[in-house]
Amino acid sequence: xxxxVVRETAAGERRVAMVPExxxxxxxLPAEVLVASGAGEAALFADxxxxxxxxxxxxxxxxxxxxxxxxSVGPPxxxxxxxxxxGQTLIGLYRPATCPELVDRLAAAGVTLVxxxxxxxxxxxxxxADALTSQANVAGYRAVLVAAAAYPxxxxxxxxxxxxxxPAEVLVLGAGVAGLQAIGTARRLGAQVRAYDVRPETREQVESVGxxxxxxxxxxxxAGTGGYARALSDDEQRVQxxxxxxxxxxxxxxxxxxxxxxxxxxxxxxxxxxxxMRPGSVIVDLAAGPYGGNVAVSVPxxxxxxxxxxxxxxxxxxxxxxxxxxxxxxARNVSAVLAVLVFDGAVHVDLDDEIQAxxxxxxxxxxTNP
Amino acid sequence: xxxxVVRETAAGERRVAMVPExxxxxxxLPAEVLVASGAGEAALFADxxxxxxxxxxxxxxxxxxxxxxxxSVGPPxxxxxxxxxxGQTLIGLYRPATCPELVDRLAAAGVTLVxxxxxxxxxxxxxxADALTSQANVAGYRAVLVAAAAYPxxxxxxxxxxxxxxPAEVLVLGAGVAGLQAIGTARRLGAQVRAYDVRPETREQVESVGxxxxxxxxxxxxAGTGGYARALSDDEQRVQxxxxxxxxxxxxxxxxxxxxxxxxxxxxxxxxxxxxMRPGSVIVDLAAGPYGGNVAVSVPxxxxxxxxxxxxxxxxxxxxxxxxxxxxxxARNVSAVLAVLVFDGAVHVDLDDEIQAxxxxxxxxxxTNP
Numbered sequence: 001x002x003x004x005v006v007r008e009t010a011a012g013e014r015r016v017a018m019v020p021e022x023x024x025x026x027x028x029l030p031a032e033v034l035v036a037s038g039a040g041e042a043a044l045f046a047d048x049x050x051x052x053x054x055x056x057x058x059x060x061x062x063x064x065x066x067x068x069x070x071x072s073v074g075p076p077x078x079x080x081x082x083x084x085x086x087g088q089t090l091i092g093l094y095r096p097a098t099c100p101e102l103v104d105r106l107a108a109a110g111v112t113l114v115x116x117x118x119x120x121x122x123x124x125x126x127x128x129a130d131a132l133t134s135q136a137n138v139a140g141y142r143a144v145l146v147a148a149a150a151y152p153x154x155x156x157x158x159x160x161x162x163x164x165x166x167p168a169e170v171l172v173l174g175a176g177v178a179g180l181q182a183i184g185t186a187r188r189l190g191a192q193v194r195a196y197d198v199r200p201e202t203r204e205q206v207e208s209v210g211x212x213x214x215x216x217x218x219x220x221x222x223a224g225t226g227g228y229a230r231a232l233s234d235d236e237q238r239v240q241x242x243x244x245x246x247x248x249x250x251x252x253x254x255x256x257x258x259x260x261x262x263x264x265x266x267x268x269x270x271x272x273x274x275x276x277m278r279p280g281s282v283i284v285d286l287a288a289g290p291y292g293g294n295v296a297v298s299v300p301x302x303x304x305x306x307x308x309x310x311x312x313x314x315x316x317x318x319x320x321x322x323x324x325x326x327x328x329x330x331a332r333n334v335s336a337v338l339a340v341l342v343f344d345g346a347v348h349v350d351l352d353d354e355i356q357a358x359x360x361x362x363x364x365x366x367x368t369n370p
Numbered sequence: 371x372x373x374x375v376v377r378e379t380a381a382g383e384r385r386v387a388m389v390p391e392x393x394x395x396x397x398x399l400p401a402e403v404l405v406a407s408g409a410g411e412a413a414l415f416a417d418x419x420x421x422x423x424x425x426x427x428x429x430x431x432x433x434x435x436x437x438x439x440x441x442s443v444g445p446p447x448x449x450x451x452x453x454x455x456x457g458q459t460l461i462g463l464y465r466p467a468t469c470p471e472l473v474d475r476l477a478a479a480g481v482t483l484v485x486x487x488x489x490x491x492x493x494x495x496x497x498x499a500d501a502l503t504s505q506a507n508v509a510g511y512r513a514v515l516v517a518a519a520a521y522p523x524x525x526x527x528x529x530x531x532x533x534x535x536x537p538a539e540v541l542v543l544g545a546g547v548a549g550l551q552a553i554g555t556a557r558r559l560g561a562q563v564r565a566y567d568v569r570p571e572t573r574e575q576v577e578s579v580g581x582x583x584x585x586x587x588x589x590x591x592x593a594g595t596g597g598y599a600r601a602l603s604d605d606e607q608r609v610q611x612x613x614x615x616x617x618x619x620x621x622x623x624x625x626x627x628x629x630x631x632x633x634x635x636x637x638x639x640x641x642x643x644x645x646x647m648r649p650g651s652v653i654v655d656l657a658a659g660p661y662g663g664n665v666a667v668s669v670p671x672x673x674x675x676x677x678x679x680x681x682x683x684x685x686x687x688x689x690x691x692x693x694x695x696x697x698x699x700x701a702r703n704v705s706a707v708l709a710v711l712v713f714d715g716a717v718h719v720d721l722d723d724e725i726q727a728x729x730x731x732x733x734x735x736x737x738t739n740p
Contacts, residue, residue, distance in 0.1 A: 044522065044649045044679060127531035134532055141524060149519045152414065153695040154511060156558070161497035162504055162702040165695065188526070188558050279414045280694055309414060324650055325523040325535065332532040 001029065001345045003338075004067025005050075007036040007060045012301060013074035014042035014323035015330065017092065020053035022331040027054055029342050034067055036060040043323035069338070069347060073131075073330055074320075076102065086110030089347045091334060093117050093131060096361045096369075097262045098291070107362035112349060116337065118369065120358040122226060128336035129355070133177045134329035139318040140181030140257065143284045144170075146318070147253045148189060150282045150303070150311045156190025167192050171251045172211065173244070173268050173294060174258035175202040176228075178286055182255045184209040191253070196244070198222035198229045216243040224260070231260045237267070245273035252278075256294035257286045269295040279309030288314030371399065371715045373708075374437025377406040377430045382671060383444035384412035384693035385700065387462065390423035392701040397424055399712050404437055406430040413693035439708070439717060443501075443700050444690075446472065456480030459717045461704060463487050463501060466731045466739075467632045468661070477732035482719060486707065488739065490728040492596060498706035499725070503547045504699035509688040510551030510627065513654045514540075516688070517623045518559060520652045520673070520681045526560025537562050541621045542581065543614070543638050543664060544628035545572040546598075548656055552625045554579040561623070566614070568592035568599045586613040594630070601630045607637070615643035622648075626664035627656045639665040649679030658684030 003026055005018040016039050018026070023033050033055040037047055047057040064070065064083040072092035077083070080102065084090065086109060094115040096103045106113050116131040127133070148155050151168060158165040168191040172179050175197035186193045187210035195202075195211040198220040203213040219240045224230035232240060248254055248269060254277075258266050265287035274283065274297055285298035297306065298314040305311055319326040340355050341347050349363050350356055361369045373396055375388040386409050388396070393403050403425040407417055417427040434440065434453040442462035447453070450472065454460065456479060464485040466473045476483050486501040497503070517540070518525050527537040538561040542549045545567035556563045557580035565572075565581040568590040573583040589610045594600035602610060618624055618639060624647075628636050635657035644653065644667055655668035667676065668684040675681055689696040710725050711717050719733050720726055731739045 046649075130531060134530065137528070137530065138524075141526075145515065145519045149515045152692045154508075154692075156511075156555075158507070160504065160507065160699070161500065162699060162706060165699075185526075185559075188560060189555075190558060279416075322522045322524075329530070329532060329535075336532060 001031045001069065001342070001347075002067045003031045003033050003069045003071065004063035005033065005035040005039050005055075006063055006070055006072045007039040008072065008074045009077045010074040012317060012320060014320045015073045015327045016040040016043045016045060016323070017071035017073040017327070017330060017334060019043070019045055019328045019331040020049040020055075021328065022335050023050060023053040023055045025335045026338065029338060030345050031069075031342070032056065034058050034063050036063045040327070043327045045324070045327070071334055073327070081105040081109050084109055084111050088112070089114060089341070091116070091337060094361065103361060103367065107365060107367045110365050111362065112347065112360065112364075113362040114337065114341065114359050115361050116333065116359060118358045118361065120226070120354055123354060126355050129333050129340065131330055131333040134333055135319040135326055136177035137181050138322050138326045138329065139286055139315075140178035141185050142318040142322055143178070143182050143255050143257070143286055143315060144185040144189065146313055146315060147255060147282045147284045150313065151253055152280050153252070154190075155186065168252040169250065170194070170253040170255065171196070171214070171247060173197075173254065173256040175199075175206050176257060176259070178257040179255075180205055180209050182257065183211040186253075186255075187211065194247070196247070198232065198240075214247060216240060219243060226261070228261050229258070231263050232266065241268065241270050241273070244268055245270060245276065248273045249276035252281055254281075254283045255286065256283070258294050259287055264292045265289075265294050267292070267294065267296060271296040274306055274310055274312065275308055277308065277310045281310045283310060283312045285312070285314050286316065286318065289316035371401045371439065371712070371717075372437045373401045373403050373439045373441065374433035375403065375405040375409050375425075376433055376440055376442045377409040378442065378444045379447045380444040382687060382690060384690045385443045385697045386410040386413045386415060386693070387441035387443040387697070387700060387704060389413070389415055389698045389701040390419040390425075391698065392705050393420060393423040393425045395705045396708065399708060400715050401439075401712075402426065404428050404433050406433045410697070413697045415694070415697070441704055443697070451475040451479050454479055454481050458482070459484060459711070461486070461707060464731065473731055473737065477735060477737050480735050481732065482717065482730065482734075483732040484707065484711065484729050485731050486703065486729060488728045488731065490596070490724055493724060496725050499703050499710065501700055501703040504703055505689040505696055506547035506627075507551050508692050508696045508699065509656055509685075510548035511555050512688040512692055513548070513552050513625050513627070513656055513685060514555040514559065516683055516685060517625060517652045517654045520683065521623055522650050523622070524560075525556065538622040539620065540564070540623040540625065541566070541584070541617060543567075543624065543626040545569075545576050545581075546627060546629070548627040549625075550575055550579055552627065553581040556623075556625075557581065564617070566617070568602065568610075584617060586610060589613060596631070598631050599628070601633050602636065611638065611640050611643070614638055615640060615646065618643045619646035622651055624651075624653045625656065626653070628664050629657055634662045635659075635664050637662070637664065637666060641666040644676055644680055644682065645678055647678065647680045651680045653680065653682045655682070655684050656686065656688065659686035
């Protein structure tokens with residue numbers, strides 16, 4: 001079996017799906033590993049590092065042409081269906097709900113499409129393969145660094161000979177993996193951290209990493225399936241925005257991480273709420289992307305300064321900013337997925353397996369997962 | 371008595387010498403406070419904030435023309451002697467050793483020059499006025515944020531379902547105020563921190579903030595006066611550089627903060643040492659400025675990437691990056707200095723006072739402090 005590592009093509013994507021330190025694990029499947037020349041460069045892994053780990057470095061086209069399994073991490077290129085051929089297995093973060101047409105074309109091309117974002121995350125034996133968690137962990141940590149670097153005052157309380165400096169007040173919206181990592185990191189830096197989530201069952205997790213749970217009157221609960229939140233009704237959302245605005249005006253830093261699977265991210269911070277913040281305040285919107293964001297005025301992959309002096313950072317792919325760390329975690333997740341899919345040196349699809357039923361999107365010419 | 375707050379003119383200087391929250395303390399001296407229009411803008415203090423605090427906002431020239439005491443923070447403009455007049459008191463960070471000609475001209479102009487960098491820092495009643503400490507505190511904190519944002523991996527150790535991530539290894543060179551704040555902040559973020567200083571008596575302070583003290587064979591001790599280090603001989607410095615290079619090659623992040631009063635900053639990190647570091651490593655040089663730096667390849671106020679993938683950040687004025695916090699601390703220091711200098715609404719120079727003997731550089735047409 002040949003496992004190929006593609007060179008990512010999406011703008012701003014610096015991650016790579018496999019890193020040298022994990023290559024040796026794949027050899028044990030057993031498998032040969034082919035790496036597209038330059039694939040790891042933006043993540044600081046040189047071609048020579050892969051060669052030394054036992055992989056072969058080849059031209060990018062050779063990877064698509066000859067690999068049995070293709071590994072990727074970022075959004076796929078538009079012409080992907082033309083590059084692949086029947087019998088290949090594609091493993092990546094494909095977010096099939098966002099690209100139904102591409103999925104249909106891949107099914108027609110006869111490839112097995114495995115999308116890690118569809119992993120049944122609440123299943124404990126799936127955790128080693130949980131790429132959404134590993135990437136959200138990076139993004140949540142990074143969000144705090146980005147916020148602290150943009151914030152022109154201290155996060156920790158300081159007691160000095162000339163007086164005391166109060167700690168920064170940080171509000172984290174959404175207490176999933178990224179939110180919890182952001183809460184913990186902001187606490188590490190000494191900030192006072194509040195957090196809000198429509199799922200009341202997250203209170204305990206928020207408190208376990210040092211945050212104070214914020215309850216909004218007349219909003220929620222809104223737990224959905226698979227550990228995610230459900231989308232709120234328009235009325236619920238309006239009340240939520242108003243209640244949040246009162247909290248946001250008092251914050252120095254707001255970090256938003258709310259996602260609803262298969263839907264646009266919920267709008268949590270309105271333009272009016274931003275206008276009520278003090279000069280020097282910072283907002284980091286981890287949901288900012290092509291389908292919207294949590295903050296009305298955020299712009300994906302851009303930092304803006306509002307008229308009232310608030311810095312708003314649209315940061316939908318912060319994991320890519322820490323490409324070496326994010327890629328290493330992702331490669332370990334991929335290795336765990338391969339351990340589920342591969343038997344005796346070949347991919348064996350078994351849709352009775354709960355993990356495979358989640359992640360296998362197309363197989364044998366069919367769409368297997370709606 | 372009229373106290374004037376100038377608008378800073380040095381490139382990149384965003385701080386302001388007085389902030390609205392401290393204006394009311396000056397009123398009690400008693401004094402009127404005149405603020406140059408726009409003086410606080412880059413530090414996020416609007417003219418209206420000063421007016422509300424009881425100050426008068428006037429044209430910048432009016433401040434120089436009519437104030438009895440002039441407050442500043444950054445490097446003075448070249449034409450300062452032409453702007454001031456006999457009998458005025460100037461309070462700022464003038465670093466007289468770096469500008470002897472300017473000092474002579476100010477003496478001839480009949481002004482009283484008070485330079486806060488000459489404060490006897492080991493005197494406990496001087497601590498509230500210690501502007502070098504307050505600004506170094508900001509710079510040391512900021513250095514870690516800048517380093518962590520440039521470093522593409524995690525600072526803390528992470529234990530996840532897919533494996534463990536080792537913590538970053540951070541080396542801090544120079545364990546003065548900035549160094550100790552950097553050690554403490556890097557520890558807060560979860561890094562493993564080593565620190566080196568030629569003054570062995572700093573070991574206890576390094577350990578008290580969570581760092582591991584590094585001892586170099588055959589180098590030092592080199593304690594100087596006033597709590598500072600003395601300059602090393604050429605031979606001592608060469609041995610120090612070689613011993614440090616062996617440490618530096620293993621580090622993910624190096625933060626350098628070494629200063630010797632009245633001399634160029636010591637060169638601690640040679641070009642060869644930088645070449646031996648791993649791709650993705652980060653160096654922040656807090657000493658990088660017009661008189662050199664601690665790192666051979668650093669460029670003041672610039673970030674460079676070396677051929678071997680090391681990010682080197684020349685960051686000699688990080689306090690200015692956190693202008694609101696740095697200015698607030700500085701304004702409190704200035705208020706403490708004024709409490710020493712002012713009696714019954716006027717400046718009274720008393721060179722028998724130990725603090726004044728340190729900070730008063732020129733008075734009554736004479737250079738009073740060499």
